[in-house]
Amino acid sequence: MKKILFALLVLGFLVEPAVAQDTTSDSTKSINIENPMNVTPQQLEVLGVEVEGLTTSREEFVIGTSGLQKGTQITVPGEDISNAITSLYRTGLFSNIEIVELEREPGGIYLKIIVQEQPRLAEYEIYGVKKSERKDLREKITLLKGYAVTESSLEQAKNTIRRYYKGEGHWNISVDVKKTRTDTVRNRVTVAFNIDAGERLEIKDISFEGNEKFSDRKLRKALGSIKEDRWWKFFSKKLFKEDEFKTAKDNLRAFYGEHGFLDFRVISDSVYTFPYTQRRLFVLKTPARGIKVKLKVEEGPQYKVRNISWEGNTVYTDEQLTQTLGFEKGEVFNQKKFQKRLEINQKGPDVTSLYQDIGYLFFRVQENIEVVAEDSVDLHMNIYEDEIAYVEKVSFTGNTKTHDDIIRRTLRTVPGDKYSRQNIIRSIRELGQLGYFRQQSIEPNLSPDRENNTVDISYSLDESQSTDNFEFSGGFGGQGIGLILSAKLNFNNFSMQRALNGEGWNPIPSGDGQKLSLGVQVTGQGYQSYSVGFQEPWLAGHPLSLGVNMSYDRIRYRGSNQQNEMFSSSVSLGRRLKWPDDYFTHQTVLSYQLYDVANASFLAEGTSSIMSIKQILERNSTDNKISPTKGSKLRLSGELAPPLPGFSQYYKLKSSYQNHTTLVGKLVLTNTVEYGYLGYLGQGQRSDFQRFKLGGTQLQQRQSFLDDNIDLRGFPGGRSGSITPYVNGEAVGGRLYSKYSLELRYPAVTEQQAQVYPYAFFDAGNTHLDFDEFKPFELKRAAGFGTRIFLPILGLVDLSYGYRLDGIQVPGNPVEAGQWQFLFNIGAPF
Known part of the structure; x- marks a missing residue:
């Protein structure tokens, strides 16, 4: 009977292999977590905790992070030990963690936490690239001296390096990492990144599939941010960059939107390298590799304007607003023009400015573009004019030398006047024309009060430039x-x-x-x-x-x-x-x-x-x-x-x-x-x-x-x-x-x-x-x-x-x- 009880006790404290290794001796026992033998869990008080394997971390930190402080109640077998190991792993400071039982008393238990610390970073070096590139990479890599060097942190650094060179148009990038222990006492390592930046390949071909209304040549021009390389374009490289490619697809959607294709979408895209024969001016024909870009598109129908209607407007008539909007019935719908004419147009009239220039600061317009028939849209705008807003206070900051009176007499926004967006624009221009302030830094800050229909205007000025x-x-x-x-x-x-x-x-x-x-x-x-x-x-x-x-x-x-x-x-x-x-x-x-x-x-x-x-x-x-x-x-x-x-x-x-x-x-x-x-x-x-x-x-x-x-x-x-x-x-x-x-x-x-x-x-x-x-x-x-x-x-x-x-x-x-x-x-x- 004694032999059977002893066997059950040993089986009851087997260690979960995925979490901790079995390093028990005659005087220590590993803690069972999953309880495969269905041993009855016991509520025990932690009577003491030891920590083994530390070289740089503090014992108090390990115990506090584990949550197994003296006096803590834990369940054995149970999830408390598993949670403690998980918490320690999450710090990223340890590569191996084990919790064993030292001794047990009625209602209490003594534990030992055995850890293997990750090495700390002494320094990292970058090899195989230019000095300027090393400087750029050091600003992006997040490795810090004295912090733990984990596989995750090294992989993150490698990804940062790859993203950097990919963003500069490089292909086939290779990053090799080597760790060298330089201080065994303090557990310090030096990390070396050996980089092969690969090739900077140029875009040699951009093609489209599914385009019927516009030629490939016109669509290439619409992409804007990415261009094909041609033999006469020898002053710049036409590289492929992921962020520029994303912008190019947005430009393509905007281009179709300007021509009435509201349902246009890019179905798929592919980018890959291919071999070709180089034929540059004054250069012999040589084999090389380039990049092909393929875009499969679905144009959809071209929409035209059928009806234009307004609701809620009392200040301006429908005819005045439609004239400002700039569309006529039967005209091809231009999405870019529609947004500019409806909201804010720096180079011409727009509906929002019509209202804001005469005091309607809280004016809002909600547009509804409704597709009718197969190739037409109805434009319906709901107008919320609200009340006229008046300028309550006008202030400015940043003038260290110029007297306040000089600025006040220049401003076109005066307390008590109706709010006017145009007056703010003119004020910025007049302040810039003085030559005392950096015009690019003049910023108006609005503090509207909808309840009282007022607005405070504050101008931020920069007088750091010399006027003399x-x-x-x-x-x-x-x-x-x-x-x-x-x-x-x-x-x-x-x-x-x-x-x-x-x-x-x-x-x-x-x-x-x-x-x-x-x-x-x-x-x-x-x-x-x-x-x-x-x-x-x-x-x-x-x-x-x-x-x-x-x-x-x-x-x-x-x-x-x-x-x-x-x-x-x-x-x-x-x-x-x-x-x-x-x-x-x-x-x-x-x-x-x-x-x-x-x-x-x-x-x-x-x-x-x-x-x-x-x-x-x-x-x-x-x-x-x-x-x-x-x-x-x-x-x-x-x-x-x-x-x-x-x-x-x-x-x-x-x-x-x-x-x-x-x-x-x-x-x-x-x-x-x-x-x-x-x-x-x-x-x-x-x-x-x-x-x-x-x-x-x-x-x-x-x-x-x-x-x-x-x-x-x-x-x-x-x-x-x-x-x-x-x-x-x-x-x-x-x-x-x-x-x-x-x-x-x-x-x-x-x-x-x-x-x-x-x-x-x-x-x-x-x-x-x-x-x-x-x-x-x-x-x-x-x-x-x-x-x-x-x-x-x-x-x-x-x-x-x-x-x-x-x-x-x-x-x-x-x-x-x-x-x-x-x-x-x-x-x-x-």
Whole structure:
């Protein structure tokens, strides 16, 4: 009988093989978990717990994680021991765990937890790839020093590596992992990842199945993010990337949706490698491997609009809303156009903006597209107009230097006014036009209160960019000009009041939005120019701008005592207009020039005084001062120097129009047209100055202060070769000019520290003595490329390199066609 009881006791405490190994001795027994012999479970108190096998982990941690603390009640056999082992495994710190019985007393039990710790990471290395790739991988791999190295963590790291290279277009990626124990006492290992990144295979073929309405070629173009490689596309690799492939399929669905195929779907897709013969230009035919992409599609029917209906609208009629929606009965349904015209359309009208621009902030529209017949849809919109919302509070943050009043007078959102989405957009534009804040960082935050029909608006501003700059430049102006040096200080957020009160000199008094500029320019031939200007954009608390400018120019000719001088001063007064719209401004400029000419090469000698008044009407809807992406600028000016006793007379008319259009992505096209005419009144003393000359930049032109100089890239300008009529071998200047320009630019860098805008251009223009000699198609043309660089401390620098398509017959020194001209300029052309 004793032998039978002993056998049952031993069988009653057999260990579950899937959880723990049998390491019992005469003094220890493994705990039975599944109770295969149906031994009666006992409720026992844990009287003590020992832990064996630790090298780095703490005993208290193991016992606490297991849940087998002293005094705990457990059931033996039962699930408590199984749960304890599972909890310890889940920490990932142990590769083997065993719980055995040390001793048992009536109602109690002593246990031992035997563990085998996972090794800890000392370091990991990456081999077989480039240094830059190793850096990228270290940012993605989540292995940390001192943490347990488990098979799961290593497999996760390998998957991270594979995903990285797959995302870069690699195929057949291999990752080998090797663990080396470097510290047996502390149980530390070093892990080495040996990577074979495989090949970067290009997409050689994209084909479609099931497409009937559109050709494969058109669908390949619609994919957008993935493209086929062709022999002439040798500047970039057409790699396959999983995320780009997903985007491409979304683009394909959107393309079909724009053409009315609402039921379109991609049934299946396959991507695989295949062998082909490489046939690149200047390369022998060689065997290679590429990627094939196959898409099986189901187009479905093309839907057309049958009926358009509205419900719940009281502010606008059905006809007005349908006109804004932009669909007519029988038209092919365009899903993209439908969403844009219904919700938010940045480039045109939409239904939501119609309501939000007149105060209906809480406006909602719920569309219902119902398929009728086989190829038609009915569009039904439920309108929820709600109540008009009013602006309760307007606040702003981030202005550390600019005074609050300057920002408040710029904002178009005013407490008490109806909410208007358009006013918020205009406020962002006006704040950006100040030039004090980073326009990309201006964010309006709305806090609507539906219960009271109000909204609080807060603008987040970033004034980290410098508003003041020091312009310094140097260059060579060509033959007869020599070295050009120019320096200018621009304080674009100046405060005259704080300067006079002796406040805010840290180092420059600022914050009132005034502009102060001080400039000097000298050349190696004796030219000197000094200028000072001040502008108050908000006079006496009203939207009136006051400007005062003075300058002195002198050029002394080498080898003689002759010199030409000009003193100029002007006062301007400008104001905003609300008609025809509030993009218009009007400016009146009263100016005085005193000329003292002693060089016989000019048309006139002696002194000449001119008193003129100029009227300028301008409409500017551009969105950025440095590099606009949309909007236009129209400028009309008329200047009159009346025939007063002792003064020279003339009148001048000028017009210019500039338009900016975003083409694709961030690529912007700018086109410019300019005209100018100089005439005279009666038989009074005519001014031989202020005639038009084209070419060069302001650096060359400033010393030609007797003329009205117009920039034109690709031509030298100044005295070394302006585009101007010549009479008896002398450059007399034109009374009529025309200029045309096309520019294609891309914002390559738009960081806070620097902004870079590379561009390509085509410029053309000419000057004429009068209308009798005007030939509109006889133009001097140039094409080329350039870059504008904006640095907060230096301002905007423009570098251009133009190729002349036409020459200029400058007597004694012709400017020939077929040559390149480098030009350096400072300041924005917009």
